[in-house]
Amino acid sequence: MAQRLAMEYVNATMQMTEFQLNQFLLTADTSYISHRVKVLGAGEQEIVLEEAGGEEVHLSFERKGGIYMGSLSCRVVNPHLINAVRxxxxMYKGTGTVNRIYKDLTMMYYYEGGSVRRISEVRPGGTKLIYQHKYSVAEMLAVYKRQSVECEIEQLRQEINRLLDMRNRSQQEAVIKEVDERLAEAAVRLFRLEA
Known part of the structure; x- marks a missing residue:
């Protein structure tokens, strides 16, 4: 099996409550990893995880209400630090791209809310899709129950009826021409929505 050389987090985000952040800080220190917290202006914090050999990871947290929004973009080489960041x-349902870097290839994992949505294998010769998330039953039901398109169709039909009434009452060519143009646009939109 190929040995992983590094892990890279690209535009990764996560969120946690103040309690969860404190719990994480209590468990962050191990015999291999230590942490320190830098308090920045406006309630922001930067947590620095440091491996005994000196490698560091900087996590920025911004407080929004009672939630801390964390962001992370880094490359980690040390196995203990890789494990802690992973x-x-x-644990906090991160979203973003995680690259697992090996000697001859990179495996790109795209996470959304802590779940893997897509895995790609990147080699010098090109990229190959390995896995792509299919909708779960719950997600399909949510899409099925969503009625926003139906509401828009109903509003569009009402608009078309209003425009037809306006066209039937009008005697002026300019008004009829403008109404016909708006009706044509509405018909195209209605066709797209019903498809």
Whole structure:
């Protein structure tokens, strides 16, 4: 099996409550990893995870209400630090791209809310899709129950009826021409929505 050289987090985000952040800080220190917290202006914090050999990861947290929104973009080489960041990312349902870097290839994992949505294999010769998330039954039901398109169709039909009434009452060519143009646009939109 190929040995992983590094992990890279690209535009990764996660969110946690103040309690969860404090719990993480209590468990962050191990015999291999230590942490320090830098308090910045406007309630922002930066947590620095440091491996005994000196490698560091900087996590920025911005407080929004009672939630801390964390952001992370880094490349991690040390196995202990990789494990600590990986646990943090999974535990707090991270979103973003995680690259697992090997000697001859990179495996790109795209996460959304802590779940893998897509996996790609990147080699010098090109990229190959390995896995792509299919909708779960719950997601399909939510899409099925969503009625926003139906509401828009109903509003569009009412608009078309109003325009037809306006066209039938009008005697002026300019008004009829403008109404016909608006009716044509509405018909195209209605066709797209009903499709």
């Amino acid at each position: 646990k943090l990312f999974f």
